[in-house]
Every structure is written in structure tokens, then in C-alpha cells.
Amino acid sequence: MTHYRAVAFSGSLRTGSLNTALILMAQRIAPERLTIEVLDYVDQLPWMNPDTEYDPPALVQRLWDDVRGSDALVIGLPEYNWGTSALAKNALDWLSRPADDRHVAGTTIAFLSAASASGGQRAQDGISTVLGLMGATVIDEPHVRLSFAGDRLQADGTTTDPEIEAAVLAKLDAIVAHLDSRPTA
Numbered sequence: 311m312t313h314y315r316a317v318a319f320s321g322s323l324r325t326g327s328l329n330t331a332l333i334l335m336a337q338r339i340a341p342e343r344l345t346i347e348v349l350d351y352v353d354q355l356p357w358m359n360p361d362t363e364y365d366p367p368a369l370v371q372r373l374w375d376d377v378r379g380s381d382a383l384v385i386g387l388p389e390y391n392w393g394t395s396a397l398a399k400n401a402l403d404w405l406s407r408p409a410d411d412r413h414v415a416g417t418t419i420a421f422l423s424a425a426s427a428s429g430g431q432r433a434q435d436g437i438s439t440v441l442g443l444m445g446a447t448v449i450d451e452p453h454v455r456l457s458f459a460g461d462r463l464q465a466d467g468t469t470t471d472p473e474i475e476a477a478v479l480a481k482l483d484a485i486v487a488h489l490d491s492r493p494t495a
């Protein structure tokens with residue numbers, strides 16, 4: 311059986327972030343065939359600037375290499391004002407470039423979200439549509455869209471609610487199933 315490797319990051323800088331907690335949970339409970347490496351530098355990326363997309367800053371090149379060098383990308387995606395947080399959007403904007411060699415193309419992406427009422431649905435749906443148009447595969451279902459989960463999810467990625475772990479594991483299993491289903495080169 312093939313072993314897969316995913317990279318992951320959180321779109322929140324907040325101490326006690328629930329979306330960072332979901333990434334830490336995913337890393338902890340990942341199925342045996344999936345290793346998740348958390349990228350700890352995404353908040354250091356410069357703002358997207360198309361002037362440099364053909365000669366990118368070193369950290370952008372590192373992000374591109376990390377994503378191209380892995381089988382999947384998992385993002386803890388907050389919802390801010392019906393969209394993604396600027397941190398996540400900035401990283402995804404870099405990954406969408408350059409237009410003639412988009413680094414998201416061919417990538418398998420999964421979002422884990424914790425938010426208020428929406429659970430992150432609007433943030434996930436908006437960005438998923440455009441990522442799909444750019445050639446990424448977004449593992450949409452099963453959804454991980456937690457509403458008001460602050461009392462059930464700890465900052466270190468542990469939870470008192472087994473349904474949260476079950477939902478995250480189902481998403482990770484869906485990533486593996488998708489990767490298994492890809493035609494071999």
C-alpha cells in the first residue's frame with residue numbers, strides 16, 4: 311500500500327486557535343498511510359506581489375517546493391467576514407501563481423474549519439470553486455465545518471467530543487482514498 315505525505319498549515323495566528331487545533335489533531339490521528347507535516351513558516355510569507363512571481367522570495371519558493379513535494383495540502387481554514395483569513399488567502403494566492411505554472415494545479419487540498427455560525431462553509435466554498443478551476447482537487451466531503459466548537463476543542467488538538475475526531479479522520483481517509491484512485495503515471 312502506498313504511503314502518502316501531506317503538508318498542512320493553519321490560517322489563524324490566534325493563541326488558542328481552533329483551526330490550528332484541527333491541524334494538530336489531524337497530524338495526531340492521521341491514518342497509518344498518511345503522514346502530515348505542519349509548515350511553521352506560512353505566517354512569515356511576504357504579501358503576494360506579482361512583481362516577484364518569476365523570481366520569488368526564498369520562503370515562497372520553499373512553500374512551492376513543499377507543496378509540489380507532497381501528495382496533499384491540509385489547511386485549517388478560519389472564516390473571516392464570509393471569506394478566508396488573509397493569512398490563508400495570501401498563501402493560496404502565492405500557490406496560484408505563476409499563471410502559466412500554477413503550484414496548486416494537480417494538488418489535492420482539504421480544508422478543516424472551525425468558525426462561528428457558518429462553521430466555515432462560506433470560506434471553504436468560495437476558495438474551493440476557484441481552486442478547482444485552477445486544476446486542484448478539493449476534497450469537499452465529508453465536511454469538517456465546526457460551529458462554536460470552543461468548548462469542545464482544545465488548543466493542542468485534543469477534544470472531549472469523539473464526533474470531532476471522527477469527522478477529521480473521515481476527511482483524512484477521503485484524502486487517502488482520492489490519492490489511491492488517481493491513475494498511475
Ligand SMILES: Cc1cc2nc3c(=O)[nH]c(=O)nc-3n(C[C@H](O)[C@H](O)[C@H](O)COP(=O)(O)O)c2cc1C
Binds near residue numbers: 323428
Ligand atoms: C475578523 C473576523 C471575522 C469573522 N467572521 C466570521 C464569519 O464570517 N463567519 C463565522 O462563522 N465566523 C466568523 N468569525 C469567527 C471566527 O471564525 C472564529 O472566531 C474562529 O474561532 C476563528 O478561528 P481560530 O479559532 O482558528 O482563530 C470571525 C472572526 C473574526 C476575528
